[in-house]
Every structure is written in C-alpha cells, then in structure tokens.
Amino acid sequence: MDAGVFGNRSNSVRVAAVYSMTSNSNPSRKAAPTGGPALEEARLRQQAIGVKLRHMFDEVVNEPVPDEFLDILRRADERPDGGA
Amino acid sequence: MSGASSPPPKPPSADDNAFKRELVALIPHLRAFARTLTGDPTAADDLAQDAMMKAWDARASYQMGTNMKAWTFMILRNQFYSEKRRSWRQSQLDQEAAERTLVAVDDPESPVALDELRLALATLPEEQREALILVGAGGFAYEEAAEICQCAVGTVKSRVSRARKALQATLERGGYARDGRAAGDAMRSILADADRLSSVRG
Incomplete structure (x- = not known):
C-alpha cells in the first residue's frame, strides 16, 4: 500500500494513491497539466466518478420494492379485459 | 418495434405469466x-408504476426474448417526457425536487460525496444526464441507450462524453460547496x- 510504488496495482489502490497525492497537496493550488501524469489522473477521476455513479444507481436497485408495485400489478390481472 | 399484426385480446396465458415474471x-x-x-x-415511484402498467398493457406488442429491460426503460422515459411536457411548472418543481432529495438522502450512513454527485448530476442538461446514467x-451498451432515447448511437456517445467532462469539471470546481x-x-x-x-466490492 506504499503510494510511492507504481507497479501492477489494483484500481482501488491506484485511486487511493491519487487521493493521497491530492490530499497532501495544497488545496488552493491546481496541479499543473503536464502531459502523462495529468492524463492518468484525469482517467482515474473519471473512473472514480463511474464507481460512484453505479453505486448511486445500485443503491436504489437494491432497495426492497414497495408492496404497492405488486398490488397494482395484481389488480391489473383481476381487472376484466377492456372493462372500466 | 413496428406493430405488424395486432393479436386479439386473450385471457391470461403462459406468455402473460412469463411476461409478468420478467416485468417484476x-x-x-x-x-x-x-x-x-x-x-x-x-x-x-409514481413514474415507475405508470411505466410498469403501460408495459403490462402493451405486453401484446412485446416480442418475448428481445431486450425487455431496454423496452421498459424506453416506456418509462417516454412517460416521463410526456408528463413533463404537460406540466409547464415542471422545471421549477425539478429544482424543488432536487432540494428535497438532498434532504432525504442526508442520513449518516450515506457518504456525503453521493450528495455532491447528485447535485452535480442535476446541473447537467437532461439528455446528457440520462445518457450518462444509462451507459x-x-x-446499457451505447446501442441500447440509443434505442431507449430514440436517437443515433453517435449522439449517445457524444452526450456521454460531454456529460463526463462536465461532471468532472463541476466536481473539481465544487461550486456548490455546503456545510462550510x-x-x-x-x-x-x-x-x-x-x-x-471498490475495496468493499473486492
């Protein structure tokens, strides 16, 4: 977990490395866009946003479905065809 | 997707039951x-229920074995936009809804950054937001998202790409800082x- 080693790492560890780099730097200063490392960091940031986005969506997917949904569907089933 | 021949109304069948299982x-x-x-x-949930019922009522026009998820998402999206068009106050309500949502998700279990992501998402143009969410x-694959949004695959790709850039820029700026x-x-x-x-997921 040493942030100084950049070898064959999992995504989560790479994100952690970028995180610790950013949090150690002065927050009022922007990192200078200097080619490779800046591009790599942008890529990791996009990846982090993607993880969060999926998590946000999955949180709702994993919620229990309110009974209302199944009740409505059941009532639709019992409703006479074409009837009001 | 084009209605070739419309079958006559029929009593609940094995097809209906299979359809319902997939829908549920x-x-x-x-x-x-x-x-x-x-x-x-x-x-x-109102919207999802409406979409579910529309899908159920339209089950005769659905081809079993095709992509039911994309089909129902398209129904839901169409429903959302047709309701929106009917309501001239919707954009104002959206703003209020966004604020209510932020309060609603403000529980200690939920990481704060999720709120920030939601806020940043709310600043995106609608078509970019939906494309990014779908993909x-x-x-969904770009092709499926294009089917759901009824637009060209290239359009979805460019919307997703613009949404990603805008989202990152908004988050970097942190222009909506709150709680001091x-x-x-x-x-x-x-x-x-x-x-x-990602560590939790392994």
Missing part, C-alpha cells in the same frame, strides 16, 4: 432509472469514496 424482476431497475430522471423518490450506471466545506473537496471525497467502495 425489472421493477428495481425501473425505480432506479425513474429516481435519476425525477430526482424525487415519491415522484419516481455509466445502468449497464471548501470548494474543491467534492472531487477529493469522490475519489476517497470510490476507493472505499
């Missing part, structure tokens, strides 16, 4: 998509959270 399995996904479109849990969170936290903290907490989430 999709409810959680419909709820999640509706939540991202409306930003409001109550309005989202980036819903797990400094602007710019948004991206950092997103990175920390993403790291935590």
Whole structure:
C-alpha cells in the first residue's frame, strides 16, 4: 500500500494513491497539466466518478420494492379485459 | 418495434405469466432509472408504476426474448417526457425536487460525496444526464441507450462524453460547496469514496 510504488496495482489502490497525492497537496493550488501524469489522473477521476455513479444507481436497485408495485400489478390481472 | 399484426385480446396465458415474471424482476431497475430522471423518490415511484402498467398493457406488442429491460426503460422515459411536457411548472418543481432529495438522502450512513454527485448530476442538461446514467450506471451498451432515447448511437456517445467532462469539471470546481466545506473537496471525497467502495466490492 506504499503510494510511492507504481507497479501492477489494483484500481482501488491506484485511486487511493491519487487521493493521497491530492490530499497532501495544497488545496488552493491546481496541479499543473503536464502531459502523462495529468492524463492518468484525469482517467482515474473519471473512473472514480463511474464507481460512484453505479453505486448511486445500485443503491436504489437494491432497495426492497414497495408492496404497492405488486398490488397494482395484481389488480391489473383481476381487472376484466377492456372493462372500466 | 413496428406493430405488424395486432393479436386479439386473450385471457391470461403462459406468455402473460412469463411476461409478468420478467416485468417484476425489472421493477428495481425501473425505480432506479425513474429516481435519476425525477430526482424525487415519491415522484419516481409514481413514474415507475405508470411505466410498469403501460408495459403490462402493451405486453401484446412485446416480442418475448428481445431486450425487455431496454423496452421498459424506453416506456418509462417516454412517460416521463410526456408528463413533463404537460406540466409547464415542471422545471421549477425539478429544482424543488432536487432540494428535497438532498434532504432525504442526508442520513449518516450515506457518504456525503453521493450528495455532491447528485447535485452535480442535476446541473447537467437532461439528455446528457440520462445518457450518462444509462451507459455509466445502468449497464446499457451505447446501442441500447440509443434505442431507449430514440436517437443515433453517435449522439449517445457524444452526450456521454460531454456529460463526463462536465461532471468532472463541476466536481473539481465544487461550486456548490455546503456545510462550510471548501470548494474543491467534492472531487477529493469522490475519489476517497470510490476507493472505499471498490475495496468493499473486492
């Protein structure tokens, strides 16, 4: 977990490395866009946003479905065809 | 997708039962998509229920074995936009809904960065937001997202790409800082959270 080693790492560890780099730097200063490392960091940031986005969506997917949904569907089933 | 021959109404059949099983399995996904479109849990469940019933009523026009998830998402999306067109106050309500949602999700279990992501998402143009959600969170291929949004695949690709850039820029700027936290903290907490989430998942 040493942030100084950049070898064959999992995504989560790479994100952690970028995180610790950013949090150690002065927050009022922007990192200078200097080619490779800046591009790599942008890529990791996009990846982090993607993880969060999926998590946000999955949180709702994993919620229990309110009974209302199944009740409505059941009532639709019992409703006479074409009837009001 | 084009109605070739419309079958006559029939009593509940094995097909109906299979259709219903698939539809029920999709409810959680419909709820999640509706939540991202409306930003409001109550309005989202109303929308998801309407879409579910529309799909049920239209089951005769669905070809079993094709992509039912994309089909129901398209129904839900159409429903959302047709309701929106009917309501001239909708954009104002959206704003209020976004604020209510932020309060609603403000529980200690939920990481703060999720709120920031929701806020940043709310600043995106609608068509960019839905494209990003479908591809980036819903797990749809560009082709499927294009089918759902009834637009060209290239259009979806460019919307997703613009949405990603805009989202990152908004998070880096942290222009919506609240609770006295400094602007710019948004991206950092997103990175920390993403790291935590991916470690949990293994």
